[in-house]
Amino acid sequence: MIFLLSVKGFSFSPVSQSVLLVAIGLLFVLLVVHVYAQRGVSISERRRRLFVGLRVLALLCVVLALLRPVLILEADESTRPRVFLLLDNSGSMKLPYAPSSASDSGFSRMDVAVGAARSLLEILPSKYETSIFSFTDSLRELDAALQEGLSEKGGARSALGSALEELASRAGAKPAAAVLISDGSSSFGPDPSGVAKRLRFPVYTVTAAREGALRDIEITDVLCPASGYAGTEVPVFVRVKGHGLENLDTPVNISEEGTIVSRGLLKLAGSAETQVSLSVKPRSGGLHFYRVSIPPVGGEISDVNNAVSFPLRVLSERLRVLYLQGDLSWDFTFVKRHLESDPRLEATFSLISDRKAALPAAGPFSTASSADIEQSSVVVLGDGAIGRIGVETWRDLEDFVSSGGGLLIIGADGLSEIPAVARNVLPAHVREHRLWGSKQNLSCELTFEGLRHAICDVERDASSIAESWKDVSPLVGSHSLEKAKEGSAILIEAKGGEERFPVVVAGSYGRGRVMLVAASGIWRWGFTLPAVGGSERLFDRFVSNSIWWLSSSEEESLREVRPTSWVFQNGEEVMFVARGEGHGQRLDLKVTDETGKLLVPALTEPSGADTVKVSFGTLGPGTYDYSASFGQEERSPGSEGRFVVDDAGPEYRSLFPDPGLLAYVSEASGGKFFRADEVDELAREIETFGERAAVVRQIRLWNHPLLLAIFATSIALEWWLRRRSGLP
Structure with a gap:
């Protein structure tokens, strides 16, 4: 509906110069007047003027068409805003709306959300163009009665940020607002806070959960080696939180195919994390699946997070690792300690150094031979060993890897001294030593390939893996590697000054696999990270994953x-x-x-x-x-x-509502936060949103149908009158 219509002006874009066109038009007008002014023509004065007027009108239409005028109008126009009603349909919405002690605890969060949505649908459609959606990991359009489209069990993921991004794409340039009804849980996709800042429409949020003391047992983590071997105990550490439950002894069981194989007892400490140590003893090789479970406690908000499954690959014999070390270093000390503590490994250490006799406390060491290399599954070359092993040993290593063995190189010293015959084994191209530059602290970053690689898989999911590697301690080294060879993967990049270059590379050679850590200082990942809030398992899992990945031949894959x-x-x-x-x-x-x-x-x-x-x-x-x-x-x-x-x-990692996130989303987008019993106030608040807008319209007069009609009518009428008057 248009209210105040006003003419803002005209604009012209003539085919030729406007002065010339006007002059031509005037000449035509004078010619017409002159022709009809000839007294030799026998017609009345009144008809003569009519002929002149019709001819002038036709010529004016031609002149207007050549000048191409445009009429500019401005209208103050009311709009019908579009409102999106967004309903959270994730699994957490099936939880009770309020703590068990509340009178309305029998209602689920979804019950309250649907009730609030129906109240809004009694008001909004009469004033706004309303679209209704539910979301889990994607948007799904709902009918106005909310009868179809809602999952009975609720979705397994809550992608609130993705839902807001999709709404933004649907809104386009038309005025819009969104009403979000949720418990504030966001377990998947982009951060809703960041998305809200980029939105061009306000989001009014409604919390569908009441805060309060909740009772819930949550298994937060299960720590277990990725593999073990038959007949040997494998340690399992279970970490648990007991929200609202303190000083309560609860049993913790591990079962396989429904049979309990390990039992323990844990004292809950409320929201603080406590740990119980258990173990399993697999009887046979292969892949085993175990399940950790805790019996539910009365009044728990949910028992879904009381159980967690984990896999264990069981080997028939221990893996043999040969470690060749040049000089003692902190890297060697930490890696050696890890290898010796892993019951799945049979590690042998050989020190290749002139100072070997002066280091009696560092043993036991042995002398490595070609047979030792051949009988190993993985060979590790530590600091200083690269430049001290001879050509024959390098040839043995090349044959070993080519036949399906694994080679791990830690440290860059001596890389440039590797014989040409053995350089093909390396997964990356080594720069000339004169170009390396001086050693410095290298800030390390996990690459996209590293995020998806088994070696860097130190956590249970991709988002946790990225977070664990986010603030790793720097390594010490220089720009020694040029680029990865074809088929190899750069797992970790380093930044030295303005340069970015590979520092951890993994690849294959023949039927075997090779991994190169072209720097020193990985011991810091196991020493300093836990102290600053990092992942305490990063170093151990990184070394363990490296050994087991290398032990699998490329031929098998x-x-x-x-x-x-x-x-x-x-x-x-x-x-x-x-x-x-x-x-x-x-x-x-x-x-x-x-x-x-x-x-x-x-x-x-x-x-x-x-x-x-x-x-x-x-x-x-x-x-x-x-x-x-x-x-x-x-x-x-x-x-x-x-x-x-x-x-x-x-x-189900955190079952507590997050009204703070909803409040931030509304504030960042220009909306407002409400509770479930304030939807009437929300409906009044949204009425003030975007009622009028100025709309500019342009009407092209030169090709308007009316101009053509005037021109044709004037020509036809003049011709008809001339025929009636007996004129040629």
Whole structure:
């Protein structure tokens, strides 16, 4: 509806110079007048003037068309604002609205949210263009009655930031506002706080949960080695929080296939984290799945986070590691201590140094031979060893790796002295020594390849992995590596001054694998990080992952089809990585659930020359079997197995509502925060939003249909009158 219409002016864009056009027009007018002024023509004065007027009118239409005028109008126009009603449908919304002691604790957060939404829908549609959506990990449009589109169980993820971003794309340039009804939980996607700052419309937030003392047992972490060997005890550390529960003894059990294999007792300390030490003793080799569980306590808000599954790969014999060290160093001390403490490893140490006799306390050491290298699974070259082993030993190492062994090099000293015959083993190109520069502290950053690599997998999920590597202590070194070789992965980059260059690189050679840490000081990751709030497991997991990754031959992975995790959290994307699809051989991957139902992949995409990623999206909790083959080939080892999707997931890590986040989102976007019983006030508040806007319109007169109609009418009428008057 338009209120005040006003003419702002005219504009012209003539085909030629305007003065020339006007002059031509005037000449035409004078010519017309002159022609009809000839007295030799026998017509009345009145008709003569009519002929002149019609001819002038037609010529004026031509002149206007050549001048191309545009009429500019401005209108003060009212708009009908668009309002988005956004309803949180994640799993946490199925939890009680209030603590168990409250009178309204029988209602879920979703019950309260739906009630608030229905109250708003009685008011908003009559005044605003209203669209209703629910969200978990994506938006889903709802009907006005809220009858369809809401999941009974609730989604396994809450992507609040992603939902706001998608709303922004739907809003476009039209005035809009959003009403968000949620408990404030955001377990997936971008940070809602950052998204809110970039929005061009206000978000009015409504909290659908009441704060208060909640009772909940939460298993926050399970620490266990990635592998062990049959007949040997494997330690398991379980960390637990007991929100609202203090000084309560609770049993902690570990079970395998429904049978309890380990028991313990833990005293809860409220929201403070406590730990209990347990162990399992697998009898056979292979992949084992265990489940840690704590019986629910009366009044708990949820028992979903009372249980967590974890995998354990069991080996039939210990892994042999040969460590060749040049000089004693802190790196050697920390790595040696880790290798000796791991019961899955059989480590042998050999010191290659002229000062060996002066270091009696550093033993025991042995002298390494070609046979020792050949009988090992992984060989480690420490500080100073690179430049002290001879050409023959390098040839032995090259044969060892080429045949399927693993080689770990720690430190850059001596890299430039490696014989040319052995340089092909390295996963990166080494710069000329004169270009290295002086040693300095190197600020390290995990690369995208490193984030997805098994060596850097020090936490349970990708976001935690990135956080753990965020503030690692610097290493000491110089710019010794040029770039990674083809097929190798740069896991960690270093920054020295203005330069960025690889410092940790992993790759393959022949049937084996090689890893290079071209700096020193990794011991700091196990010494200083916990003191400054870092991950206490980063050093141990990094060294352990490196050894076990190197122990797997590259030949085994050439036809490897495995899930990216053996235990997925509820709501986590189930992804497979298949290596070997190529040369016309098509991957045949089958995944079945506990009922035997065959599942269809959600997405299959290439990821490299012979690698394919297969996504099954998010699957429900349970145990799944898989089998894979390439073309008509028989299934290779590792192409059959199973994986588990846990009951718990990111949505259940913290069950407490977060009204503070909702308040920040509303403040950052220009909206306002409300509680569930204040929706009437919200409806009044939103009425003040964007009622009028000035709209500028332009009307092109030169090609307007009316101008053409006037021109044609004047010409036709003149011709008809001339014929009636007997004129030619």
